[in-house]
Amino acid sequence: MITPLLLAALALVLTGPAPALLARSSWPYRIPRAAVALWQAIALAAVLAALGAGLALSYSTAGEPGEPRFDPSSARDLAAAAVLALTALVAVRLVWAVGRVAVGTRARRKRHRDLVDVLATPDGLIPGLRVLAEETPLAYCLPAMRGSRVVVSVGALDCLDDGELRAVLAHEQAHLRARHDLVLEAFTALHHAFPRWVRSDVALDQARTLVELLADDDARRRNGPLPLARALVALAGSPAPEAALAAAKSSTVLRVQRLADPEPNHPVLASATYATAALLLVVPTLTVAAPILKALANAVT
Amino acid sequence: MEQLWAADGALTVREVHERLAGTRDLAYTTVMTVLDRLAKKKLTERERDGKAWRYKAAAPREEMAADLMRDALDRAGDRREALVRFVGQVSDEEAALLRDALARLEAREG
Numbered sequence: 001m002i003t004p005l006l007l008a009a010l011a012l013v014l015t016g017p018a019p020a021l022l023a024r025s026s027w028p029y030r031i032p033r034a035a036v037a038l039w040q041a042i043a044l045a046a047v048l049a050a051l052g053a054g055l056a057l058s059y060s061t062a063g064e065p066g067e068p069r070f071d072p073s074s075a076r077d078l079a080a081a082a083v084l085a086l087t088a089l090v091a092v093r094l095v096w097a098v099g100r101v102a103v104g105t106r107a108r109r110k111r112h113r114d115l116v117d118v119l120a121t122p123d124g125l126i127p128g129l130r131v132l133a134e135e136t137p138l139a140y141c142l143p144a145m146r147g148s149r150v151v152v153s154v155g156a157l158d159c160l161d162d163g164e165l166r167a168v169l170a171h172e173q174a175h176l177r178a179r180h181d182l183v184l185e186a187f188t189a190l191h192h193a194f195p196r197w198v199r200s201d202v203a204l205d206q207a208r209t210l211v212e213l214l215a216d217d218d219a220r221r222r223n224g225p226l227p228l229a230r231a232l233v234a235l236a237g238s239p240a241p242e243a244a245l246a247a248a249k250s251s252t253v254l255r256v257q258r259l260a261d262p263e264p265n266h267p268v269l270a271s272a273t274y275a276t277a278a279l280l281l282v283v284p285t286l287t288v289a290a291p292i293l294k295a296l297a298n299a300v301t
Numbered sequence: 302m303e304q305l306w307a308a309d310g311a312l313t314v315r316e317v318h319e320r321l322a323g324t325r326d327l328a329y330t331t332v333m334t335v336l337d338r339l340a341k342k343k344l345t346e347r348e349r350d351g352k353a354w355r356y357k358a359a360a361p362r363e364e365m366a367a368d369l370m371r372d373a374l375d376r377a378g379d380r381r382e383a384l385v386r387f388v389g390q391v392s393d394e395e396a397a398l399l400r401d402a403l404a405r406l407e408a409r410e411g
Binding site: 108112114115116118119132134136138139140141143151168171172175180181184211224225226229230231232233235236252253255256257259260 | 339342344362365366368369370372373374385386387388389391395396398399400402403405406407409410
């Protein structure tokens with residue numbers, strides 16, 4: 001009976017206090033790559049622990065693993081079956097959310113790329129660059145397996161010099177090369193998989209910020225921090241064309257302040273973070289797998 | 302696409318080819334392939350006219366551009382995940398912090 005309780009506790013800690021604490025800390029911003037890994041491990045471990053708790057609970061109520069005897073007249077067995085069904089429901093919801101987000105995002109992205117291709121002009125500066133005849137300063141990328149695009153508006157070109165433009169393009173190419181969109185997609189799916197009253201935006205928001213920092217670091221290594229910081233200030237400080245734009249809080253201040261400091265290098269902190277991430281994944285997996293493995297071993301001997 | 306936007310009604314492949322011939326040297330089959338592809342992407346609409354297809358733009362240029370910008374500027378809804386923006390707009394308060402940080406960096410870099 002102790003295993004399901006432990007796993008449930010772990011799942012609760014990993015969905016509530018742990019993300020809240022991590023999001024309030026500033027050290028993850030010093031090691032964005034390890035921090036992304038840690039967030040991924042937390043999310044995955046929370047899911048594993050929750051599913052594992054359900055599995056283990058239905059086991060321990062239904063009797064010893066390895067000797068399944070289902071008795072429909074026993075309340076214990078019915079409860080075990082209900083828990084198992086609920087666990088399966090959660091798993092199905094997750095898979096459904098992953099599929100829906102993947103299909104939806106790709107469809108919207110493809111439609112947008114088709115529009116870009118008829119409305120914008122190709123530019124040979126980097127592969128896939130398209131220049132859009134719009135006054136609003138804009139720069140973004142459209143990730144894809146093949147035929148990804150970097151879109152820059154004329155308004156953005158007007159407020160950037162050559163070095164700043166190169167920094168922006170290096171940042172976007174870093175996103176495309178590392179497929180940061182896939183990282184975000186996973187967190188979006190997780191976000192959508194749970195009902196509104198249990199989910200929080202913390203993990204998804206943090207993932208968004210961290211991949212921006214990763215792309216910033218890449219661009220900084222190529223062109224130095226100054227052009228990138230200038231480009232960020234130039235594009236972020238331009239007047240917003242729509243009221244909706246200025247509403248959301250942004251990670252821009254954090255990004256520029258970070259560029260103003262020397263490039264972070266914290267090998268120990270990064271290693272410790274990676275180790276924690278690995279541990280988070282191993283513990284719930286072993287806890288769930290151990291009784292099954294033991295039962296299997298017993299069945300063989 | 303420009304030719305379709307500029308035209309009053311729907312055009313056949315031959316008409317588009319003729320209009321393009323003045324500025325660009327394109328094969329008839331190339332024009333045909335491009336128009337066919339645009340129709341599959343639902344950027345153009347086409348109707349049968351005897352043996353040929355007549356193509357017209359699915360929407361005026363301005364409408365498509367507005368559609369694109371809605372996608373590009375959307376910060377909340379489902380569209381947000383489709384593309385990764387370089388940077389969003391910030392409030393005045395944040396803009397001041399940005400300028401401070403930039404000044405610090407410029408001082409350091411000399």
